[in-house]
Amino acid sequence: MNVSHLECAACQVRYEARRLLNLCQECGKPLLVRYDLSKAASTLTRESLAGRRSDMWRYREVLPVENDANVVSLGEGFTPLLRSQRLAKELGIDELYIKDESQNPTQSFKARGMSAAVSMAKELGAQKLAVPSAGNAAGALAAYAARAGLECFIFMPRDTPLANVVECEQTGAHVTLMDGLITDCGAEVARRKDGEGWFDVSTLKEPYRVEGKKTLGYELAEQFEWQLPDVIVYPTGGGTGLIGMWKAFDEMEQMGWIGPKRPRMVTVQASGCAPIVRAFEEGKRFAEEFPNAATVASGLRVPKAIGDFLILDALRASSGTAIQVSDEELIRATREIGAAEGIFCAPEGAACLPALRKLIERGEIATTDRVVLFNTGAGVKYLEAFEQ
Secondary structure (H helix, E strand, C coil): CCEEEEEECCCCCEECCCCCCCCCCCCCCCEEEEECHHHHCCCCCCHHHHHCCCCHHHHHHHCCCCCHHHCCCCCCCCCCEEECHHHHHHHCCCEEEEEEHHHCHHHECHHHHHHHHHHHHHHCCCCEEEEECCCHHHHHHHHHHHHHCCEEEEEEECCCCHHHHHHHHHCCCEEEEECCCHHHHHHHHHHHHHHHCCEECCCCCCCCHHHHHCHHHHHHHHHCCCCCCCEEEEECCCCHHHHHHHHHHHHHHHCCCCCCCCCEEEEEEECCECHHHHHHHCCCCCCCCCCCCCCCCHHHCCCCCCCHHHHHHHHHHCCCEEEEECHHHHHHHHHHHHHHHCCCECHHHHCHHHHHHHHHHCCCCCCCCEEEEEECEEHHHHHHHHCC
16 A cells, blocks of 8 residues: 555645545644655656556555555556547637537446545445435446445535436435535535435545546656647636546656646636636635625536645646636537537636637637547436526
């Protein structure tokens, strides 16, 4: 096992690794997994990847599960990186790619995080798992909990897309629909978890979902032959994927796989729920809760992200930025991407295209920049969003 300890992302207090923990007991901020990377690098090399399994567990030495028997997998990860030539030509840039996370099990990037989180919950003895979710995280947890033989309790806003609700019910989860937003669902989980014996696997309220998400960064580097792109445009609700990639880049540099150059990280949010954009523009490190959050892109409807400071730190350290787009723009972009490239994006992923247009209009993207947009899920799970 290469895990050395858990560490608070804010106050750096250390905790032993082999415990079921949620947040830092000192300051209430997220815990991150730390590794002995010199030990990991003794067997995990760029060359060693050639013969490995074609999912996220190919990076086994930098994932936290100790016993292979506890890995709970449905084949998540190693999704295609698709070159987007028609859109690139229309936008006037040379290299544009879409990382298509809709091709994961449960049809979204949430499969990565839940594979890691459920594997660790199983290994550390949890019996019942609970999560608040706007949709795709719920579907992923339900599937992986079923695969692991664990009970699963899910709390979703009443207006969550129907496909997500049905998915959870059909994979054996206990589903509760609530009035309000994901923050209201999170408060209900927090209120009941101790009495019910649930382990809370909310975004960044346990250390392991980010470990699954960080494999996005490892894959990008490998798929680009160890030259990171110039710009990553990422739809951001809770922001675990962006935080995970930033962590992966640091780990790869420490193992000697890449140099210090980093992509410019761009957060995209919906104008009806843009707490990170607002905090970035105001020069703040922490984002205030966004009032009356509303957007058709349910995964972006996160009015308060517990990892806000980690997202904002990465944006600023990379000379990146944060951009908001309207619901009208992102729904229109879903059709544009679909018609140009044959990818039926989730509304969250489609939001990256109007954001990129704005960057180009501002002169913040050069024609020679290599740009990656993230499609975080499948449009087919959001059919209500496309009703005329």
